[in-house]
Amino acid sequence: MGIFTRFLDSVGIMSGEPAAAAVRQPPVSGPILAYETYDLNDPRLLELMREGRTGVSGIAVNDRKALRNSTFFRAVWLQSASMGMLPVHLRRRTGDKVEKATDHPLFNVLHKKPNDFQTASRFKAYMQMCALLDGGAYALKIRSRGHVRQLIPLERGSCKPRLTDTWGLVFDYQPKKGGSRVLMADDVFHFGSPLTLDGLNGLGLLDVAADTLGLAIRAQQAASRLLVNGTIARGALETDETLGAEAIENLKASLREDYAGVGATDDWLILEEGLKAKLFAGSARDSQLVELMKREAEEVARFTGVPRPLLMFDETSWGSGIEQLGLFFVTYCLMPWFVIWEEAIWTWLLTPQEQLTMYAKYNEGALLRGSLKDQAEFLKAALGPNVGYLTQNEARDMQDRNPIDGGDELPRPGTTAHSIMQEEQADAA
Template sequence: MVISPDDYRRQAGFKRSVASRIGRIGSPPLSGPITAYQTYDLSDPALVEMMRGGRIGVAGVAVNEKQAFRNSTFFRAMSLIAGSLGMLPIHLMRRKADGTTEKAKDHPLFNVLHRKANSYQTAGQFRSHMQLAALLDGNAFALKIRSRGAVRQIVPLPRGRVTPKLSESWQLTFEYDRMNGGKVTLPASDVFHFRAPVSLDGLNGIKLLDVAADTLGLALTAQQAAARLLTKGSMARGALETEQTLGDEAIEHLKASLRDDYSGANASDDWMILEEGLKAKLFASSARDSQLRELMQGEAEEVSRFSGVPRPLLMFDETSWGSGIEQLGLFFVTYCLMPWFVIWEEAIWMCLLSETEQDTMYAKVNEGALLRGSLKDQAEFFKAALGPNTGYLSQNEVREAFDRNPRPEGDDLPRAGTTAAAVQQEDIEDAA
């Protein structure tokens, strides 16, 4: 480990400063040693933790974000959750005086949530970024930029630089550590904040990397063991044994025979003719080798438990994909994404709407895109919804679900016990 002269001078100054504070300069020797700083051995995992900013688990491996995302199961889980939140639109809704609802397209916040969050991010990119930050850090923070009294942009704040604080008078503020140095206190009215569902203090969510550090560390150790097996371990299937002594010419002849006559896919079922009393002996895999795959599979299952994503959606389960795919999608939305939907909706209502607007407006995540089944299932559903006796949807509502333009006569609900011809004739008579 090479230390530059500037670093050496800073460390020496630090030691002198600590020594002066504890009274060792110009004072009698103390009875026992005083440790003012902690030293690390170069092979100490704690040093790696300090330098990389990672989390050290039971495997003694420092796990940071870069290493965590190299775990295919963890990356798949994070991309599924963050991608799903970025894909699903969030609409700003308004509750009218007659009890009906409508999309508040005339409100400036509608475009911020639905189309463009800021000058460099679309609404989907903003949601994916914030969702991933909430998963990894437990919290997600963004700065609200107002113009003419309304929120026009939401700009994500740098990760790891915002700390929520609650004063003795129960006033919430956010301490922001600026990139160019210095700290500033931001009022709650300027910050859009939401956290992970589980929290120990009510302000900060639990970081997924902290709770999954042991699992990710063991998975990384298993991958490293597999890499050592491939690069330095023996990959031979077996050995040829004999009690006789083979000369160099016999050995070379045997190697050439194995290479020319018994290599390739065509020789998979051939029988070898051995000479000089040779006997074939297969290598038996050790218990350690056979358990390596089980360990990697077990750690993948642990990642599934931490993230809440169903096993088959993480692409490592042997469950066949068929009629159960719809149930998997329902499970994913209900038990994994639904808590995040509620968190997003409540955070938008609480942080982005004024007290007056909170009485009549709210945010709604449209999860229908994830719950749609096959065309056959949708046809059966809308057939029942448009039924003559139990119909509760109009034609235009069904057409809107498929992004089709409404029809002039499609806003009326179907009338029970009538046919289309009878309804048309009745309309003609009413018009006359």
């Protein structure tokens, strides 16, 4: 019940009583309150303000209702979990050489421990989910000795970016307790959806897909009403004769006793009195409901960009196309988010001096490895003596194996690893 609803109900209008009846109420001692006040930190006020996005269906769609849609949940889960499980490394470029900046404090923040209560995968998955649902994700930077040591995710809906009169970026932050405050841009790590209408706030799925999700909820409600209130009978018994009340009761009792339950599956009825069995076929109305639910699932898939088979409602067999599906998912669904994360880390977590030589890089190879046969063919070509572009240690690192001595040199054209070793031994002698 909203604030104004409470006011109207307090004077008797919402309860159906005429206004005059409310005036004729006997006097009471003490002050009369015609409204109910909320503290700004009252969770009931926050729930009232977050009622949801109301679309053409008349359904107020919020995050909990949206995630009850299996297609929407699967799409959000896939993207969030994938971004969470893939490693992101801080790299340093020194001359012509690029290496992991394992000695930098930010490396462990991004790769292992972003804060004291979340793992790296859980933090990345949560931030990605916020960006998908709301269009933006925000985390407070905790510094020590000039470096970011922790990233504390801010509650959804509590932070909003804006530009000052001097075109500076600040964030209006409303915590659970206490008054609102203004956070400077240097104190917040943030990124958002690539689509935005004002250049600051990204478009979230809950906003753009409100109509589709609302219609999907309506379709589910219609199906539930059909199951609860409708007639789900498989057929009917009909006859040209007239059955008496006793015969009808005997027939019902026989059906309940002899042909009900799991043990009666696929049993045949023995009909008397000229009865004939007639099976019901699916009605046009039921077929339209099924088609509507399929159509809304496809609409949700379009909004999220996840391929149909990965959402588990495609009726065709995947077959040998599973590798291409993974490539499609990474290229057209996750790749934009890789760039968004990498740019946000470079912009908001590195100092101007560090930005000259350092950058962040997502490793999407975990989703593109393919089968062991495919990996073997790839490494064979990458380590080949004529066109090799990987060293032995780089290839071993991709398989989580320890480096070996002498494995940091590229193979020379026209030679083999054995001949190279013999040449090095001869030179050393």
